[in-house]
Amino acid sequence: MRFEFATATRIIFGQGTIQEVAPLAAKMGHRAFVITGHSVERATPLLEQLKRQRIQSVTFTIPGEPTTTMAFTGAQKAREAKSDLVIGIGGGSVLDTGKVVAALLTNSGELVDYLEVIGGGQELASYPAPYIAIPTTAGTGTEVTRNAVLISPEHHVKVSMRSPSMLPRVAVVDPALTLSMPPAVTASTGLDAITQLMEAYISNRANPLTDGICREGLKRAARSLLQAYEDGSSTAAREDMSLASLFGGLALANAGLGAVHGFAAPLGGMFSAPHGTICARLIAYVMEANVEALQIRAPTSPALARYGEVAQILTGSATARAAHGILWMQDLCVALRVPPLAEFGLKEADLPNVVARSRRASSMKGNPIELTDRELTEILKKAL
DSSP states (O other): OOOOOOOOSEEEESTTGGGGHHHHHHTTOSEEEEEEOSOGGGGHHHHHHHHHTTOEEEEEEOOSSOBHHHHHHHHHHHHHTTOOEEEEEESHHHHHHHHHHHHHHHSOSOGGGGBTTTSOOOOOSSOOOOEEEEESSSSOOGGGOSEEEEEETTTTEEEEEEOGGGSOSEEEEOGGGGTTOOHHHHHHHHHHHHHHHHHHHHSTTOOHHHHHHHHHHHHHHHHHHHHHHHOTTOHHHHHHHHHHHHHHHHHHHHHOOOHHHHHHHHHHHHSOOOHHHHHHHHHHHHHHHHHHHHHHHOTTOHHHHHHHHHHHHHHOOTTOOHHHHHHHHHHHHHHTTOOOGGGGTOOGGGHHHHHHHHHTSGGGGGSSSOOOHHHHHHHHHHHO
16 A cells, blocks of 8 residues: 655644734744635635735635636736735635645746646746635635646636645644625535545545545535525534535545546536536536446446445435435435536537547546446536
8 A cells, every 4th residue: 555645734724713814924934915706805804914914915705617828827926916925715716726825936937837738837946935725615625735726718618726845834723713604605616626536536546645635624514504505504514514525625636536527627618617627517417437347347337336325424224225325415406406517508519529628637537437429428418
């Protein structure tokens, strides 16, 4: 047995931990480049804290899913401001952009030089500028991952910039920051967290350390996602989902993912759909296809037993089998009103292209069994 585990240098979790950010930042730099979501006002308390610590700050807004242009522009503005510290406070799009900006602040060349698929995939020569990641959603876990996902509009694909040194210096996870998430965002991000935990647990790169993280995360998400959706003020449910998201990020960064995220990469670049919604629409159908393929072509695979374990965690029944887990996931997606992918423009004529692109996605390599083009196409047809 051999495996590695890497994560942010420091993780701080708990209600009210946002108050610890400014003192930490003061030890890292004096000119902060603060990246936020579309509502800069949400970062106002943090900006005031930084000011009290005599840290100058410049803000930069990411209004939606990040593009290569947005990230490069952010890096240019950070250089112009002579920033020596980067802080990201927002959803996964904001936090991913922060990783890129921190990396480009200390490394020369163009962004495309470092991008996978469409670029050179060049390694970083210098360690990124200090970066503090503060999630305000509960789903991506990107505060503890080593890559940043960006949309390349001209290539119609999502690509990654990846390096072990891109792990944030500090991840501050304060569940109180997620209380304002609307139900639709709670649903899509929460289902992304469940998907990441499940795929990392079933992945062919799973290891004993990530297994424990995934089991605990799945248990918390299963008991709390619907509650957080129906009652966003539930601090207990929000705390569970923040932990599930964090654990999902820890697990995927060290065990990989699977076919759901293999599909999500090209779909996210081709259509304007939230990443979590894409994952939510696909997860039950991928589970179903994987179980059927494993039963036929690899009946002794340990992944089959793992799907049974997932079902027991999700349903809370010690006698549950894989089929029960699939039904539970389907019912949850109905309760959370997950829309079909056709609503975002996906058509049956697009499926061959999506299948071909998904095969090149790095996440597909973690799937417990290689699915045929026919099986992949059938998953997409059901998701329409």
